[in-house]
Structures are given as C-alpha cells and as structure tokens.
Amino acid sequence: xxxxxxxxxxxxxxxxxxxxxxxxxxxxxxxxxxxxxxxxxxxxxxxxxxxxxxxxxxxxxxxxxxxxxxxxxxxxxxxxxxxxxxxxxxxxxxxxxxxxxxxxxxxxxxxxxxxxxxxxxxxxxxxxxxxxxxxxxxxxxxxxxxxxxxxxxxxxxxxxxxxxxxxxxxxxxxxxxxxxxxxxxxxxxxxxxxxxxxxxxxxx
Amino acid sequence: xxxxxxxxxxxxxxxxxxxxxxxxxxxxxxxxxxxxxxxxxxxxxxxxxxxxxxxxxxxxxxxxxxxxxxxxxxxxxxxxxxxxxxxxxxxxxxxxxxxxxxxxxxxxxxxxxxxxxxxxxxxxxxxxxxxxxx
Numbered sequence: 427x428x429x430x431x432x433x434x435x436x437x438x439x440x441x442x443x444x445x446x447x448x449x450x451x452x453x454x455x456x457x458x459x460x461x462x463x464x465x466x467x468x469x470x471x472x473x474x475x476x477x478x479x480x481x482x483x484x485x486x487x488x489x490x491x492x493x494x495x496x497x498x499x500x501x502x503x504x505x506x507x508x509x510x511x512x513x514x515x516x517x518x519x520x521x522x523x524x525x526x527x528x529x530x531x532x533x534x535x536x537x538x539x540x541x542x543x544x545x546x547x548x549x550x551x552x553x554x555x556x557x558x559x560x561x562x563x564x565x566x567x568x569x570x571x572x573x574x575x576x577x578x579x580x581x582x583x584x585x586x587x588x589x590x591x592x593x594x595x596x597x598x599x600x601x602x603x604x605x606x607x608x609x610x611x612x613x614x615x616x617x618x619x620x621x622x623x624x625x626x627x628x629x630x
Numbered sequence: 631x632x633x634x635x636x637x638x639x640x641x642x643x644x645x646x647x648x649x650x651x652x653x654x655x656x657x658x659x660x661x662x663x664x665x666x667x668x669x670x671x672x673x674x675x676x677x678x679x680x681x682x683x684x685x686x687x688x689x690x691x692x693x694x695x696x697x698x699x700x701x702x703x704x705x706x707x708x709x710x711x712x713x714x715x716x717x718x719x720x721x722x723x724x725x726x727x728x729x730x731x732x733x734x735x736x737x738x739x740x741x742x743x744x745x746x747x748x749x750x751x752x753x754x755x756x757x758x759x760x761x762x763x764x
Binding site for chain 1: 672691695698716720
C-alpha cells in the first residue's frame with residue numbers, strides 16, 4: 427500500500443510522458459514507458475520513499491522533454507536505418523506534427539518538391555500540348571515581364587522561351603531539385619537522430 | 631542541453647568546453663557499443679559503466695533513445711527479463727553486425743588517436759601546466 431502511494435509521482439510522470447507520445451504507435455509508446463519505469467525502479471533500488479522517487483524523476487528530466495527526445499529519435503531512427511525517399515517523406519510529416527524545426531523543414535520540403543514537380547510535369551506534358559505548355563515570358567499590364575511555367579491559356583500573349591528544350595531542361599532541373607530536397611530532408615533527420623547525446627555532459 | 635561543469639567567461643575556455651562536448655557527443659555511440667562488448671547490460675548498468683570507466687555522464691532520459699537508434703540500425707538487440715529486483719529489466723547486447731561495427735569504429739578511433747597523440751605529444755606538458763595554473 428505504501429509503495430503504491432509513493433509510486434504515484436512515478437505514474438503521474440509516466441502519464442505525462444505518455445500524453446506527449448501520441449504520435450507514436452501504442453507499442454512504441456508502451457515500450458518507452460516500460461523502459462522509463464524499469465529505469466526508475468532500478469535507480470531507487472527498492473527505496474520507494476517519496477523523496478527518493480521524486481529525486482530520481484527530477485534527475486531523469488522534464489517528462490515533456492523526455493517524451494520529445496524519445497519521439498524525435500524514434501521517428502528519425504527509422505530513416506537512419508532505411509533512408510528511402512518514402513521513409514524520409516513519412517518521417518518528415520510526423521516530425522512536422524511535433525512542431526519547431528521539423529515543421530519548418532517540412533514546409534521547405536513541400537516547396538522544394540512542388541518546384542521540382544512543376545518542372546517535371548511541364549517537361550512531361552510538352553509533347554502532348556506543344557503550343558500551350560512551356561516556360562512563358564509574359565508581358566503584364568504595367569509593362570513588366572514575368573515568367574510562367576506550365577500550361578498557357580489559348581490565345582494569351584507570351585513567348586515560349588525554351589520551346590522543346592523544356593523537356594531536357596525541365597527533367598534535369600526537376601530531378602536535381604527533388605534530389606536536393608531529399609538530401610536536405612535526410613540530412614536534417616539524420617542530424618536529429620545523431621543528437622541523441624543531448625544530455626551528454628562534460629565532467630571537466 | 632549540454633552543460634559544462636566548469637563555467638567560465640573566458641571565450642577560450644568556453645570554446646574548449648564546446649569542443650569537448652562535440653568530441654564526447656561524436657563518440658557516445660562508440661562508448662555505448664564498447665560498454666556492451668563483454669555481454670548484456672541493462673540501461674542503468676550501461677550508464678554506470680560509461681561514467682565509471684569512460685567518465686561519460688549521460689543525461690539519464692536520453693540513453694534509451696540512443697539505444698533504440700542502435701537497435702533500429704541492427705547493432706544491438708534487447709530482451710525483457712524478469713529480474714530479481716522484482717521488476718522486468720531490458721537487457722541490451724551486441725549483434726554480430728554490431729560487434730563488427732564496433733571493431734571497425736575501434737580501429738578507426740585508434741588510428742586517429744595514434745596520429746593525434748603523436749602530433750600533440752610535444753604540447754602535452756605545456757597544456758598540463760596551463761591547466762594547473764588556471
């Protein structure tokens with residue numbers, strides 16, 4: 427009975443961690459909770475007094491931070507083991523949900539892939555609509571010129587500045603852009619996975 | 631997130647502290663794998679071994695994410711064991727691939743350290759003297 431009372435701080439701590447692990451599968455979340463509970467019980471060595479349990483939890487760190495580190499690294503670890511474009515994209519979308527830098531990189535990644543997609547689609551569509559698809563130089567009412575990539579309205583003013591060259595150039599630019607976006611995403615996620623030692627302290 | 635015990639306003643000391651942290655950070659995976667060289671250990675045992683032998687103080691809550699990363703990479707494996715302590719413990723051990731990886735890391739480390747030691751040998755007494763003086 428005494429131990430149940432004194433383990434209340436531990437259960438509250440673990441519940442806070444669990445609450446912040448909702449992006450993980452129930453199995454992964456349970457595993458983390460089990461690891462932490464086992465660790466605390468090892469650390470207190472049978473001394474379940476309130477002071478010892480609380481001191482151990484304080485030493486373990488803020489439960490929200492513990493959840494965040496576990497979540498980030500569990501998600502990132504999958505990419506380190508299997509760095510395919512699909513796992514990178516999936517992981518990044520999960521990291522975006524955690525917020526912070528992950529969200530920013532996710533937005534940048536979306537922009538990169540959208541840009542790559544525009545070039546690739548334009549290049550692929552060119553043979554099917556040669557007069558309406560391309561990179562267009564368009565005069566606007568103020569007298570300035572603007573560039574437009576993709577489908578052009580029938581009869582609208584504008585010059586297709588690349589012509590058939592849009593096919594090799596579009597494929598190349600799109601592929602390079604998609605590859606660079608993938609590499610940047612991968613590097614970011616690998617950086618997260620490699621930051622496991624965020625608690626490594628110098629003892630000098 | 632990193633803390634250096636000796637707090638100093640001297641930019642040089644601060645820079646040295648940061649450098650040491652980066653060095654430790656880069657070698658933490660190697661230290662964890664090396665701690666498992668002689669058999670399986672549970673989380674707290676790994677932390678204690680790192681602290682006692684390698685003077686590594688790792689924040690307790692971060693050891694399991696690291697172990698999970700090494701596990702996902704296939705370098706270690708784990709099992710829950712009902713311990714005498716009255717609660718289950720998760721024991722970690724090297725896989726065959728993990729042992730090969732550890733040997734490779736160790737070789738690289740020794741080659742690098744040998745070269746650096748040779749390069750820095752003439753500076754060693756001066757560095758010691760300076761540290762003592764400070």
